[in-house]
Amino acid sequence: MNMNAARERLVVIGGDAAGMSAASQARRTKGPGELEIVAFERGHFASYSACGIPYWVGGDVGERDELIARTPEEHRARDIDLRMRTEVTEIDVAGGRVRARDVDSGAESWTSYDKLVIATGARPIRPDMPGVDAPGVHGVQTLDDGQALIDSLTRTRGRRAVVVGAGYIGVEMAEALINRGYEVTVVNRGSEPMATLDPDMGRLVHEAMEGLGITMVNDAEVTKLLTGEDGRVRAVATQDAEYPADVVVLGIGVRPETTLARAAGLPLGAHGGLLTDLAMRVRGHENIWAGGDCVEVLDLVSGQERHIALGTHANKHGQIIGTNVGGGYATFPGVVGTAVSKVCDLEIARTGLREKDARRAGLQFEAVTIESTSRAGYYPDSSPMTVKMLAERRTGRLLGVQIVGREGAGKRVDIAAVALTARMTVDQMTALDLGYAPPFSPVWDPVLVAARKASRAVQQGF
Template sequence: MSIERLVVIGGDAAGMSAASQARRLKGPEELEIVAFERGHFTSYSACGIPYWVGGDVGARDDLVARTPEEHRARGIDLRLRTEVVEIDVAGRRVRAREVESGAESWTSYDKLVVATGARPIRPDMPGADAAGVHGVQTLDDGQALLDSLARARGERAVVVGAGYIGVEMAEALINRGYQVTVVNRGSEPMSTLDPDMGRLVHRAMEGLGITMVNDAEVTEVRTGEDGRVRSVRTADAEYPADVVVLGIGVSPETGLARAAGLPVGVHGGLLTDLAMRVRGPLADGRVWAGGDCVEVLDLVSGRERHIALGTHANKHGQVIGANVGGGYATFPGVVGTAVSKVCDLEIARTGLREKDARRAGLQFESVTIESTSRAGYYPGASPMTVKMIAERGTGRLLGVQIVGREGAAKRVDVAAVALTARMTVEEMTALDLGYAPPFSPVWDPVLVAARKAAAKVRGGTR
């Protein structure tokens, strides 16, 4: 019996999860696995990088779940500092280049996994590539930022963008003693929330001493004679900076796949079926893709979207590995759940924002309630704001956003389950959630919001 070869492009969550799962199902005598990674690290938590930079996580290696040596010990031919620069789908082979030496070679495959991840968006403006300007997506990026902070020995930082990465990096830099300015082109930080909920995050950031500049866009990064960043400019002002962190967001790293003729969606991510196989005849059922380089089905809106999260990447890898290894698994889609924090302020969302619902052509009602994390009389009870969106007429839950202190963020998981089950807000009011004064009021904040939403839907039914 001939041995098949699986080639994996990308050594982080999706790629190495796929390789590891395939190896569990098939031994080296049945399946040879070759994995290429252009960086220095494998199987690490990119989501933990802001907490490492800020000092909450003590060491870089604490973020590594499985080292290259551990992967190799499991029978995976892992080639670090080697970048795949071409995919020849017709010839079933990839061309790889060693980063240090520049030496190139072709490797044939029977099955291919594309797990190239995403890249930080760099604005097209003067100075965007200057020394001291950092995107933060990989462990190598995090190390480069820390090295830059050590060299700069400055005290002023500018974060461009106020999404998850921007907000988390602003907190990290505050923890390191920097004066931080966040320049955000939106009306409020956290565009993944509706503006009224983002305003709560804005107030919390200012309470930490972070200067928020909203409705502004950086037009230029200015440098000194040494070539390092000295300031950033907007149309109306200039902000001094010893270091700049880009928190604008990420885009799928699909240039390699595009050049090979593989299909991408409107958001730039590779398109796959439920088994994570790349669609179209060119892939010939031999190419899979997962992680931050793919688009996934939004179960609420029914549309494809790009979401760069390690949770999804690891699930994609498990599905791919099962299918490559002769089993069967699918990834049905997502509801868009995400949590974050700014110091002790917890931020959570799942499902659709108001503008998402409008874009999907849905008529809806939205409600916002104020509650507490525990029974009001119990020590430590803290305020919590919950916003809930429901479809007009049917009452189907469409989305939930939560901002509050300890105990707020993970309450969004109840809403994520309700969204997946396509529950109505009326049905949610009867959920049998856990209650005791140290953990919740008699009516949990999510249920209070559901009751108010159900009443509004009934009143707004046409």
């Protein structure tokens, strides 16, 4: 009797967080005799922390390999056929197969599948403008991108860097370049950095960046990148000015990498990401799953679909997909939009909705801002902290929280993330039994101080 007669084949497109988490979880569920797993990765690396790239570039992480969670050899030792430097160029949904190309040799071949996982990630936004593809211009999304940037920084004689965009990646890369001894200018089309915050909170980030010696240029749209006689980038131009640059980093943001999915006719949402059900199965396709930065997720606060590129979500998606592919059952209910970052010792955190998100969702709300401290005021090294909180008018339901401060500020946002998930009101939050001692917080934690103020605002709004 042929023991492999009933063996299924799982094909995974993408060898990072979501894809390899799915492959690994599926392998835990089913052995090689039941399930063959083939994974394709077009880059040189798999299973790495893309979120750690700015800290590697800046020198906080010493070696590239520290960002790699599991090598290709380790995956193969677990009977996962991981094929590196192999790019999938076509998905044939009707035929149940994918076409892949060896990046180095150009050789192409088809691989059939019984079950397919799409984990193609996201790609940095590269604006359509002159000079954007010149040497010295870098997007930072993959470990290959990070290596290319470090190589460029090593070869570059000049010490002037321009970061285009001031979102999470832009802000983190600006700090990384400062740490490397570069003179850094950030050109941002928004009124303040960190558009994931309301502008009044973004202003605090702006001030901190200037305190580091970073030149902030807000309300400025980049029109072109200028190149020298050698073809390498030499400046970033806006309508009003030119900013000399020996290296340029694009921190404008990312888009879902769904080129393959679009060509295959798979369903995409308003943000260009794949649409899935709660089990992370692509809608309308029984044997195709998708996860990570290439999908859209449900925002539990607004009830709308969003695209959020975060490794936390990607790993959860992979676990859920792998469980379902292996015959189990798991679901991903959605997100509340929690994120943290830092500029030097300034911690930046947000969860839930900004003011403009709430308005877009048709919600009426009260917004309050409080100033507090990270520890009891009399305790050494206490530092200021600003908390902004949004609550739904009439019901008092928590809608969003933004926190900017020094040590101890960032992870306080997790209190709000849990409260949002539980659909708590700000009045209910005031009674939360949070840990207290002078080295950790004032008697009233800053988040609870904000909740008290928001609760009063809601009551007065009746």
